Amino acid sequence: MRRKSVLVAWGLILVLLLAACSGGGSSSSGGSGSEDGKVTLRMAWWGDQPRNDYTAKVIEMYEEQNPDVNIEAEYASWDDYWQKLSPQAAANELPDIVQMDVSYLAQYAQGNKLADLTPYLGEQIDTSNMTEDYVNGGKINDGIYGMNTGVNAVGFHYNPDLLEEIGLDREIPEEWTWEDYQSMSDKAAAKGIYFDTHLKPDVFFDYYLRSNGARLYAEDGSGLGYKDDQLFVDYFDMIAKQVEKGSTPTPDVLAQITGIEDDPVVKGEGVGIFQWSNQFVGLKQVAEKPLEIAPMPGPGTSDGLYLKPGMFFSVSQNSEHKEAAADFLNFFMNDIEANKLILGDRGVPGSSEVKEALMSEVSEAQAQVFEYVAWAEQNSSPMGAPDPAGAGEVIELLDTISEQISYGQVTPEEAAKSFRSQAEGMLGQ
DSSP states (O other): OHHHHHHHHHHHHHHHHHHHSOSOOSSSOSSBOOTTSOEEEEEEEEOOHHHHHHHHHHHHHHHHHOTTEEEEEEEEOHHHHHHHHHHHHHTTOOOSEEEEOHHHHHHHHHTTOBOOOGGGBTTTBOOTTSOHHHHGGGEETTEEOOEEOOEEOEEEEEOHHHHHHTTSOSSOOTTOBHHHHHHHHHHHHHTTOBSOSOOOHHHHHHHHHHHTTOOSBOTTSSSBSOOOHHHHHHHHHHHHHHHHTTSSOOHHHHHTOOSGGGOTTTTTSBSEEEEEGGGHHHHHHHHTSOOEEEOOOBSSHHHHOOOEESOEEEEBTTOSOHHHHHHHHHHHHHOHHHHHHHTTTTSBOSOHHHHHHHTTTSOHHHHHHHHHHHHHHHSOOOOOSOOOTTHHHHHHHHHHHHHHHHTTSSOHHHHHHHHHHHHHHHHTO
16 A cells, blocks of 8 residues: 555656656766776665665676676665666656656656667567567557566465365366356355455456456546456456355455455465466565465466566667667676576566576466466467546545455446446546
8 A cells, every 4th residue: 555655646746847848858877988988877766675685786886797898786675666766767867777666667768768679679689588568568659668587477375285185186276267256165164264365356356357358447548448347257256255155355354454464375275366476475484385376367367368478678868878878788688697696586687598597596476486487478469558647536535445345345247347446447547
C-alpha cells in the first residue's frame, strides 16, 4: 500500500514537472568527457545493500575491460530514488543510465526523458540470444525505452507433502484447470487446510481475463479491456466460494499476515500460494520445505501468462554518451562473468547463454525458478501495453470490491456493475 501511495504521489509530481519543462532534449549532459578523453557515465539504481555491492563489482569489472570509461554510481532506496529522479528529469539532468520500474517507464519515455534504444540493438546491444517478447518488454509505441534486466511469471508455489496429506498426487500437472483447483480445494478444506492464500485481484483477475481473450485495461488505456461482465461474475463467484468453504483465508485472516513468516504455507497450514516467480526463493528459504512450482490453472494458460519485466535499464535522452551507455547495458545483460555476480537478482536473464551458464551457479530454489520461467517463455503471450495512468486507483478499487465480495457484502453481479462504472470513470479522465 505504501509503495502504491508513493507511486501515485510521485507520478503526479512528475507529470507537473514534465509539463513545466517542455520538450526535453539534450540541453544538459548526464555524463561527461574529460581532458584525457575518458568518458564518464553516471548510473543510478535502487536496491538493498547486496544489490549495491554486486552492482559496484560489475561496474569495476566493466571499467577494467574498458579503461576509457569511468562510471559514477548513484544508488538509493526505492522511495529516495524516485524523489531524486523526478527533479533531475525535469531539469534534463538524469544520469546516463537509469534503472526503471515498469510502472514508470511509460511516463518517462512519453515525457521524452529516455532515449529510444532501437538504433543500438544489434550494434552495441546484442539481443541474438533473447526472445522477441523479452526485448519488447521495454517497448512503448514504436520504440524500446528500457532493456529488460530479467523476467518473472506467475504460478502456484506448493508443498507436495501437504498435497499427499490431503489425498492427492504429489505433483500438480501442467494442464490443470480451475475445476481441478476447486476440486483440490474441497479436499484441503475437508482436512482443515487452506489450499491457497488468496488470488491477488489485480494480478490474477487480469490473468483470468487474458486466458479468456480479454484484459483488465484497454490497449490504449482509455477504459477496461473486457466487455462481458460475466467474466467478472464467474471469477469473483469462484473466489467467494473458496473463502466460504474455508479453502482460502478470509480477509480478516489475511490481514494478520504481516510477513512471510506468517504465511500459511510457511506454517504448514496451507498447500500453496499463487505469486510471481521471483518470490519463490524467499518463500522456500523461510518455509524450509520441499516446495514446487506449477503453472496457473487453465484453460487458456498460455494466453493468460506473460513474462513480466523485473525492471529495466534505460539510457537518458540528455546523455551525451548514449553509445557508451548502451555498451554497458550490453555488458550487464550478456557478460557471463558479470552475471555470475548478479545471479538473477533483477529477474531471470533473457540471454539463453547466460541462463545456461548460471544453472550451475544458482541455488536449487533459484534453479527451479529458472526452469519455470524457461517453460513460461514457451507457454505465454506478449505482455501488451503497460498499465495506464489511473491504474493505481483502479487497483485500490478492485481490492476493496474483492474484499466486499469475500465478506458477502455485495454479490459478484452487483460488484461487476459497480466496478465497471467507477473504473471507467477513473480511466477516462
